[in-house]
Amino acid sequence: xxxxxxxxxxxxxxxxxxxxxxxxxxxxxxxxxxxLSSYGMAVGLLGTVVAAFAVGRVIANVPAGLAxxxxxxxxxxxxxxxxLSAVTALTGLAHSAPALLAIRLVAGLFGGAAVTxxxxxxxxxxxxxxxxxxxxxxTVVQMSAGAAGSVLGGAxxxxxxxxxxxxxxxxxxxxxxxxxxxxxxxxxWSAPVGRPAPRSPGAPAAMASGRHLRFFGDVGRLTxxxxxxxxxxxLCAVSFATFLVRxxxxxxxxxxxxxxxxxxxxxxxxxxxxxxxxVSLGAMPLIGRSVDRGARNILLIPAGIAGAxxxxxxxxLRVPAGFGAAIVLYSLxxxxxxVLPGVVAGDAYPAEATGAVIxxxxxxxxxxxxxxxxxxxxxxxLAGYPAAGALLAALFLVAAAWLxxxxxxxxxxxYHGDRLEPALVHARSTSAGT
Numbered sequence: 001x002x003x004x005x006x007x008x009x010x011x012x013x014x015x016x017x018x019x020x021x022x023x024x025x026x027x028x029x030x031x032x033x034x035x036l037s038s039y040g041m042a043v044g045l046l047g048t049v050v051a052a053f054a055v056g057r058v059i060a061n062v063p064a065g066l067a068x069x070x071x072x073x074x075x076x077x078x079x080x081x082x083x084l085s086a087v088t089a090l091t092g093l094a095h096s097a098p099a100l101l102a103i104r105l106v107a108g109l110f111g112g113a114a115v116t117x118x119x120x121x122x123x124x125x126x127x128x129x130x131x132x133x134x135x136x137x138x139t140v141v142q143m144s145a146g147a148a149g150s151v152l153g154g155a156x157x158x159x160x161x162x163x164x165x166x167x168x169x170x171x172x173x174x175x176x177x178x179x180x181x182x183x184x185x186x187x188x189w190s191a192p193v194g195r196p197a198p199r200s201p202g203a204p205a206a207m208a209s210g211r212h213l214r215f216f217g218d219v220g221r222l223t224x225x226x227x228x229x230x231x232x233x234x235l236c237a238v239s240f241a242t243f244l245v246r247x248x249x250x251x252x253x254x255x256x257x258x259x260x261x262x263x264x265x266x267x268x269x270x271x272x273x274x275x276x277x278x279v280s281l282g283a284m285p286l287i288g289r290s291v292d293r294g295a296r297n298i299l300l301i302p303a304g305i306a307g308a309x310x311x312x313x314x315x316x317l318r319v320p321a322g323f324g325a326a327i328v329l330y331s332l333x334x335x336x337x338x339v340l341p342g343v344v345a346g347d348a349y350p351a352e353a354t355g356a357v358i359x360x361x362x363x364x365x366x367x368x369x370x371x372x373x374x375x376x377x378x379x380x381x382l383a384g385y386p387a388a389g390a391l392l393a394a395l396f397l398v399a400a401a402w403l404x405x406x407x408x409x410x411x412x413x414x415y416h417g418d419r420l421e422p423a424l425v426h427a428r429s430t431s432a433g434t
Contacts, residue, residue: 026149056108065359132291276331304400
């Protein structure tokens with residue numbers, strides 16, 4: 001085993017494992033329609049194929065997070081990543097609709113497990129004072145991987161054909177595993193995500209007591225001191241809303257509005273989307289540092305308002321520059337909202353519960369991603385695009401406000417106004433073993 005790199009490099013490695021796991025399906029998205037056509041399958045099957053993958057993710061998230069409490073983290077994630085790479089590479093051998101649906105379902109299972117486990121380790125393993133930076137890095141890597149995946153998929157499909165694109169999509173994930181083999185992320189592989197050790201007779205009662213929330217028979221303690229299960233519900237609500245808005249908005253409503261009323265072309269829409277990504281990437285270091293200094297609602301509330309304003313405005317804008325500016329504002333708001341829930345979860349819950357918490361929140365998000373496009377376009381058909389935009393805006397704002405209320409103090413010991421007390425963060429992380 002090679003020597004361990006710096007903590008920052010280890011964080012980038014874990015983020016890269018998450019990003020390349022997501023690339024395995026990001027690369028294949030532009031390829032699937034061509035693949036279906038090349039083997040005589042109806043292009044209309046595409047929706048079912050995508051849904052099969054999403055169903056696999058929903059099924060896998062919570063069990064994958066629970067299993068993290070019992071399995072060695074490094075071997076567990078390696079096994080899942082290798083299985084995901086193998087299934088992705090073999091997708092090109094599925095020449096019938098049933099085979100393709102089955103293999104995409106399995107890919108969804110392993111893909112959901114890989115991302116859930118990766119995020120759980122990232123949150124549990126990052127030092128408490130660096131969680132904001134770690135989640136900001138994950139956001140940067142995810143955005144970069146998503147952009148690179150689209151470019152890679154579009155570039156190679158015309159050169160080697162649709163079927164061979166799937167093995168290529170698995171190569172970045174394998175490269176990250178080789179990176180870990182040479183320079184392992186030991187900080188994260190030793191994260192205390194297993195079962196907590198039995199309390200010694202002299203241990204303070206407060207460290208072993210607390211409310212309990214159980215699901216699937218065995219989750220253990222999920223609530224930290226000063227919190228209730230309502231925080232977990234709020235985190236799930238934010239995940240549901242942000243996934244729904246992203247899938248229904250970015251991949252549905254926004255492109256339709258851009259061409260229908262926003263005055264954009266495919267090229268200028270691409271430029272606006274790229275501008276939003278660049279602004280978000282540029283803001284991530286500042287956001288990460290602010291979060292690590294204790295900022296919570298001072299970021300969460302303005303981001304919720306900004307995202308809602310952008311979503312409300314998009315159906316009403318008729319000037320291309322204004323439409324593009326709304327896309328940039330929306331992109332930045334969703335990026336800020338994306339960083340905070342993981343940091344809050346890491347502060348609030350003991351490390352051994354991280355896998356279960358992330359599994360639940362990602363399941364809520366995947367459900368939002370599945371129902372969002374259908375629901376939003378149904379509203380648009382019944383009441384028009386402004387009503388659809390208002391629905392997305394309301395969901396986004398309500399979820400942000402819900403989380404803002406949930407992280408307020410319930411005992412007066414965790415938060416002073418908007419900022420987390422550093423001493424109490426240290427005490428909480430020590431009690432969790434981080």
